[in-house]
Amino acid sequence: MKQPGRRAAALTVLLLTVCRPSAEPVRIGLAGPFSDAVGGPMRQAAELAVEEINASGGIRGRPIELITRDDRGDPDSAVSVAADLVAESVVAVIGHVYSGTTLAAAPVYGAGTSPIPVITPSSSAPEIAQAGRHVFRLCPTDLEHGAALATWIREGLRLTQASVLYLNNAYGRGVRQSFATRFTALGGVMLESDPYLGDSPDVSVYLDRIQASGRSEVLVVAGNRSEALAVLTAARARGIMLPVVGGDGLEGIEQDGSIAEGVTLSAAYFPTLDTPQNQRFVRTYLARFPGSVAPNQPAAAAYDAVYLLRDVIATAGSGRRAIATALTTLGSDLPPYQGVTGILAYDGQGDLARMPVLIGTVRNGAVVRVESSR
Amino acid sequence: MSFLRSLRNRLLAGLFLLLLLFLALVFAGIGSLRAVNRAVEGELTTLATSSDLATDLVGSAADQVRTGESYLNQPSPEFRRDFLRLGDSTHSYRRRFRLLPGLSAEDQSALNRVETSQAKMEVAYAEAHALRDLGREQLALARAALARAPAESLIADVRTLTTRQQQRVSSRIEALRQRAGQREALVWLLFASAIVLGVGTAFVTVRSIDGPLQQLIDAARRFGDGDLRPTELGEMPAELATLARAMGQMGARLRGVIDSVIRESKGIGLSAGDLSAMSEELAAGSSEIVRAIGGVTENAGRQVAEVRSADEVIATWRETAARDATVAERVVAEGEQVWLLADHQRRDFTQAATTLASLRQAAQVGGAGARDLARHADRIGELLDLTRQLGAQCEVLALNAAIEAARSAENGGGISAIAAEARRLAEASREASDRVAAATDGLRALVAGQGTAIQGMATDALNVETTVQRGVIALDEVGRTTDSLRGHAADVVKSAADSRAIAGKLADLRLRLEGDARETVSASESVTAAAGDQSSATGEIATSAAALLESSERLAALVADFRV
Numbered sequence: 001m002k003q004p005g006r007r008a009a010a011l012t013v014l015l016l017t018v019c020r021p022s023a024e025p026v027r028i029g030l031a032g033p034f035s036d037a038v039g040g041p042m043r044q045a046a047e048l049a050v051e052e053i054n055a056s057g058g059i060r061g062r063p064i065e066l067i068t069r070d071d072r073g074d075p076d077s078a079v080s081v082a083a084d085l086v087a088e089s090v091v092a093v094i095g096h097v098y099s100g101t102t103l104a105a106a107p108v109y110g111a112g113t114s115p116i117p118v119i120t121p122s123s124s125a126p127e128i129a130q131a132g133r134h135v136f137r138l139c140p141t142d143l144e145h146g147a148a149l150a151t152w153i154r155e156g157l158r159l160t161q162a163s164v165l166y167l168n169n170a171y172g173r174g175v176r177q178s179f180a181t182r183f184t185a186l187g188g189v190m191l192e193s194d195p196y197l198g199d200s201p202d203v204s205v206y207l208d209r210i211q212a213s214g215r216s217e218v219l220v221v222a223g224n225r226s227e228a229l230a231v232l233t234a235a236r237a238r239g240i241m242l243p244v245v246g247g248d249g250l251e252g253i254e255q256d257g258s259i260a261e262g263v264t265l266s267a268a269y270f271p272t273l274d275t276p277q278n279q280r281f282v283r284t285y286l287a288r289f290p291g292s293v294a295p296n297q298p299a300a301a302a303y304d305a306v307y308l309l310r311d312v313i314a315t316a317g318s319g320r321r322a323i324a325t326a327l328t329t330l331g332s333d334l335p336p337y338q339g340v341t342g343i344l345a346y347d348g349q350g351d352l353a354r355m356p357v358l359i360g361t362v363r364n365g366a367v368v369r370v371e372s373s374r
Numbered sequence: 375m376s377f378l379r380s381l382r383n384r385l386l387a388g389l390f391l392l393l394l395l396f397l398a399l400v401f402a403g404i405g406s407l408r409a410v411n412r413a414v415e416g417e418l419t420t421l422a423t424s425s426d427l428a429t430d431l432v433g434s435a436a437d438q439v440r441t442g443e444s445y446l447n448q449p450s451p452e453f454r455r456d457f458l459r460l461g462d463s464t465h466s467y468r469r470r471f472r473l474l475p476g477l478s479a480e481d482q483s484a485l486n487r488v489e490t491s492q493a494k495m496e497v498a499y500a501e502a503h504a505l506r507d508l509g510r511e512q513l514a515l516a517r518a519a520l521a522r523a524p525a526e527s528l529i530a531d532v533r534t535l536t537t538r539q540q541q542r543v544s545s546r547i548e549a550l551r552q553r554a555g556q557r558e559a560l561v562w563l564l565f566a567s568a569i570v571l572g573v574g575t576a577f578v579t580v581r582s583i584d585g586p587l588q589q590l591i592d593a594a595r596r597f598g599d600g601d602l603r604p605t606e607l608g609e610m611p612a613e614l615a616t617l618a619r620a621m622g623q624m625g626a627r628l629r630g631v632i633d634s635v636i637r638e639s640k641g642i643g644l645s646a647g648d649l650s651a652m653s654e655e656l657a658a659g660s661s662e663i664v665r666a667i668g669g670v671t672e673n674a675g676r677q678v679a680e681v682r683s684a685d686e687v688i689a690t691w692r693e694t695a696a697r698d699a700t701v702a703e704r705v706v707a708e709g710e711q712v713w714l715l716a717d718h719q720r721r722d723f724t725q726a727a728t729t730l731a732s733l734r735q736a737a738q739v740g741g742a743g744a745r746d747l748a749r750h751a752d753r754i755g756e757l758l759d760l761t762r763q764l765g766a767q768c769e770v771l772a773l774n775a776a777i778e779a780a781r782s783a784e785n786g787g788g789i790s791a792i793a794a795e796a797r798r799l800a801e802a803s804r805e806a807s808d809r810v811a812a813a814t815d816g817l818r819a820l821v822a823g824q825g826t827a828i829q830g831m832a833t834d835a836l837n838v839e840t841t842v843q844r845g846v847i848a849l850d851e852v853g854r855t856t857d858s859l860r861g862h863a864a865d866v867v868k869s870a871a872d873s874r875a876i877a878g879k880l881a882d883l884r885l886r887l888e889g890d891a892r893e894t895v896s897a898s899e900s901v902t903a904a905a906g907d908q909s910s911a912t913g914e915i916a917t918s919a920a921a922l923l924e925s926s927e928r929l930a931a932l933v934a935d936f937r938v
Contacts, residue, residue, distance in 0.1 A: 075486040079479050100489075103472060104482055127469050168493035173465060193458055194504065195497050205504040212508060 025065035026058070026318050028309060029085035029116075030302070031095030031105070033073035037225070037252060038298055039097050042121060043068060044289050045281075045299035046094060049306035051288075059313050064306070071096055075104035082108035085116070091318050092117045094305045097298050099125030099142075099170045106131035117324040119308070121301030122268075124248065125170040126178075129349050134324050136350045138301035138341060139268045140357050142171060145247040146178025148266050148357035149220065152371055153245060154186040156359070159217040161189045163210050165203050165231055167223035167249070168195035175222035175247045191216050201227050204234055211240050218242055224249040225256070232259050251296050254362040264361045269297035269341045270369060281340040297341070304339035311337065380612040381583060388575035395568040399561060406557035413550050416475075421543040424474055428536040431467040432529055434460055435492065439525050442499035446506055446518055454503065461496050468492070471535070476546070481538060484531045491528035495521040586610030586618075593621055600936045602629045629938040635929050642926035649919035652781060656912045659778045660905045663792065666771050667898040667905065670799075673764050674894040680757055681887045687750045688884065692877040694746060699870030701736055706863040708732065713856040734836065741829060748825070754814045754880070761807040761887070764894070768800030771901070778908070788904035788911075795897040802890050810883055813876065820872055827865055834859055 030046050033039035046066060054063045067088050071078040078101035085093055086108060093109060093116055096102045102123035109116040115134040124142045128135060153159050162183060166172035172195070180190050191213065194206040201223070210216050219235065219242040221228040228250045235242065236259060243262065246253075250265040271282050271294035281303060285295045295303070308330075309323070315334065316326035326334060331345025331353055338344075347353040359371035378384050438460035445453035472485050498521035505514035589607045596605070602625045607618045775793030834855060 075489075076483050079482045079486075083479060100486075103469070104486060107472070107477055107482060108479065130469075130473060168497055169489070170465075170469075173462065177462065194500050195461075195493065197493060197497050202501075205501050205508065209504045209507050 023062065025063045026313060027065045027067055027088060027090045028306070029088065029090035029093035029095070030066050030068045031071050031078065031081050031085065031093060031101075032097040032121075032298065032302075033101075034068065034070045035072060038122075038296065039070070039073070041292065041295050041299035042097060042302045044292065045285060045295055045303040046306055048285060048288050049303045052284075053306065053310050059310050059318075062318075064310070071101050071105070073098055073101060075100050078102070078105040079108055081105065085109075086112075090116060091313070091320055092119065092309055092323055094119050094121065094302055094309075096120060097122050099123040099128060099174070102135070103127055103131055103170060106135050110134050114320045115324065116320055117327060119305045119327070121305060122248070122298040125174045127170060127174075129351050131350075133328070133350065136327050136346060138305055138339075138344065138352065138355075139248070139297065140355050141178075141351060142174030142247065143178040144355075144357050145266045146175040146180075146222070147182040148359060148371075149175075149245055149247065149264075150179045150182035150186060150188065152264065152266075152359045153218055153220075154183065154188055156371060157218065157243065159243075160187065161191050161215050162218045162220055163192035163194075163206075163216040164190065164220040164222055165192075165194050165196060165201075165206055166221075167198055167201075167227055169198070171224075171247075171249060172222045175249075176220075179220060179222065196223070196227065198224070198227065201230050203231050204238075207231075207235055207238055207240060210242075211238055216242055219244050221246040221250065225251060225253045228253055228263070229256050229259070232263070248297060252293070254365055254367050255293060257365075260362045261364070262362060264359060264370070265367070266357050266359055267297055267367075268355060268357065269300045270358055270360055270367055271295055271300070272367065272369070275340075275342075277338065277340045300340045304337070304341050304344065307339065308337050308344065379615075381579070382613065384575075384579055384582070384611070388572070388579065391575070392568060392572050395564060395571065399564045399568065402557065402564060403561050406554060406561065410550055410554045410557070413553075414547065417543050417546050417550070420474055420476065421540065424471065424539040425536060427467050427471045427474070428532050428539075431464060431471065431488070432532050434464040434467055435495070435525065435528050435532075438464055439495070439499075439521065442503070442518065442521065445499075445503050446514055449503070449506055457496075457499065457503070461492070464492055465489070474539075476542060478538075478542075481535060484535050484538075488528050488531045488535070491524035491531065494524040495528065498524070582611055583614070586614040590614060590618060590621065593618070597621070597625060597628075602632070602936055602938050628936075632933045632936045632938055635933045639926040639929035639933075642922050642929075646919040646923035646926065649922070650916055653912045653916040653919060656778060656781060656915070657909060659774065660908045660912065663771065663774060663778070663789075663908075664902055664905045666767065666774070667901045670764070670767060670771065671895055671898040671902075673760070673767070674891045674898065677757075677760065677764060677894075678888055678891040680760070681884050681891065684754065684757065684880070684884055687753065688877050688880045690746075691750050691880075692874060695870045695873035695877060698873065699867055701739060702863050702866035702870055704736070706860055706867065708736070710860060713853060713860065717853060741825060745825065748818065748822070754810065758807050758810045758814060761803055761810065765800045765803030765807060768796050768803060768894070772796035772800060775901070788907045792901040792904045795900055799890075799894050799897050802893065806883075806887055806890055810887070813879055813883060816876065820869060820876065823869065827862055827869070830862065834862075 028050075030043065032042050034043045046068075050064045050066045053059070058064060067085060067090055069081040069084055071081045078096050081096075082093075082105035095118070096105055097120070102118070102120045103125065106118060106128075109118050110132040115132065118135045120128065120135065120137045120139075122139045123137055124139050124145060126141050126143050128137055128141070153162060162179075164176050164179060166176040176193060180193065184190060192206065192210060194203070196203050196206075210219070219231070219240070221231050221244060223231075223246070228244065228246050232244055235244070243264065245264045247265065248267045250263065251267055253260045253263055253265065271278070273279075278300070281300065282294055285299070285303075286292065308327075312323055312326040312330075312334070316322040328346060328348060328350075330337060332348075336343045336345040342355060344355075345353045358369055360367035360369045362368075378387065438457060441453055441457045441460055445457060468485060468488055472482070477485075498517055502514040502518035502521070505511075505517055586607065589610070593605055593607065596603075604622060604625060609615075610618065772793045775789050775796055779789040779793055837855065
């Protein structure tokens, strides 16, 4: 006796069984300091990109599953987070934010026979290029930031004597070194180079010496936004009104009120960029996360990283080695990616081949672009 | 696995497998050595590098501490630059240390601690230097004292890193040693496998060859002993199976050949008997032909003699015809005279009577000539019968010769010639007989006509004589009768001329008959010679038949020992 109902049910089960592997999600790791003001927008932007991609059919029918881990910006936590993501069998990792955490976690991702490709949105330390062929970044290096700041001070502000306060980690040292090299090369004089520790820097003694010498024409802060804010507060409290210049670590400082007015900073991204991709991204981001401030560079770069991985996996497959190989050839074998942060193409060493460093000044609570390095 | 049914393929596969194992052995051995060498070299390099980096890192940190302390004692820009430079060097060494392969998470954490310690130490000295520059020396010394703890921690962590690195290298080398031992065991296992596989392949191959080969040898021996009966050899390798099939086919063919030999020897024996009997029949036929040809020759001789004797008859007939013509001319002349006498001498019955008596005598003579001519025609008829008999015998002879020629096949050439000659002779005899019969029939008709005319003339003469005896009054009738007589005389003259022409034709016919008879004699002699040749051929056939019979017996004896 024929039983069409059972036959149809069996066919449905068979189709579901056959189709099941193609619906297996593509697991991508996301690591960063999500609890702070730098990493939080990055997580939101990455989730936004994943939602958009999955809504449009995923990667060849496979949805993206984002595995997020908070490293709190700490290298030790970054190592354990990396080990956790390795255990999660992700095909790629977007992160970490800081150069120190990225350098700490890179060996963990690179261990074994199948290294996990890592795309860091904002780790700009020069050593990132030596962290392994599986490590890529979506930002200029500190060498470029420091050099761009030195050029702007010498040629834009026409100042000669500078003092540097730097966060004593890979990032701060990198910006300090590249700044000093370019600045002295352009005829500038480095008066002070003083390190500080993060979180709650005590730079009063350095400021006292700078004030006592009275020779410095510009104060360079090679650190992060909160540290720069502390330096600004201490300096202004002492009546030191030197112009304050900093690297991309100062990103978002325009949101810190009037004390930040006049601060000049370098960055790979400003939310005010007038490209259609960026305008759409900022608009979508603010609509998706109402109450949030405009996305920062790690957020925009993480958004680009998700879409870049989508295109690479769609072309080369979801194998880790294939992804890494395809990323290496981005801009040569594969066409450059036009993202929110600009045109992305790699130089074969995991660094972007052409990514301009932007110089902006905080005016009226917003960063106004005043220069571009290229 | 039909591929392995072939001995060649089996041997090739075995050799290929052995070669693969040998290559695997070589590659495994070489690969193991190279891998161990590379690993040992890499580990030693890592160990040396880590040791150098640790030494440099610790040395650089110590130099930085020393420079920091020196600045506190005697501030100078050089010390500050050196402090900064040494700090960068220490960071550089640490970064390079971080890039060493095989670092564990604990190592990474230790390096993080080193970085933190260095950062704290540098910041402590930097603040101390600033305080010193600001003239706060006590505070500077106090702040510098804070740098010692991180400096000691840095050195301790670096030592821990170095120690752990040495332990790791030692454990890696131990692991390499174990891996080398495993590779060595694998190589020995492959070697033992190769030996087992080689011996096994050789054993299986030899075994797969030996059994079927022994079966083939037994089968070949049975063949050699003449036992050609088919045997079932069972499964065997492809090449031996091919050989077995070939032997089976050869046995089948030999069985067929022997069956054919037996059948053919029997057939040859029977054919030899038939040939012997046929040769005897042929010999008998030849004797008959010789005898028949003798009779033909004899008849032809008689025919020649009789034809020659016919010459005299024809000559006599010709003379008689000439005389008849002369007489008829005289009858005409006499008739003229009778008519003249009857016309002019009606009145003289005596002369008339005398004339009539002479006329009646002449008529009697003509009747006798006609009877002689009829007798000659009868004799020609007898001669014609003889010629027809001769033709019939020639036909019989031709028929027999044709039959024998057909029986003798290749050796019947001579007989065929005889048959052809006999057939031509019979046809010539029949044609001559037909011609003579036609001439004789014409002659008989003429003789009959002449006899009738002569008889009429005699009757007329009697009538005239009667008339004379009756009287003169019938003189007019006598005159008319004389006219009639003169006409008849003319007819007689004409008949005589015809008789002479017939006689000439008979002479020609006689000449042709003589020629035919001579040809018959010549043909008979040829037939006789051919019959002689046929006799010798028949003898040879009989000899060959005997040889064939002997050969068939020998063939039967040759294959008598085979079992099929």
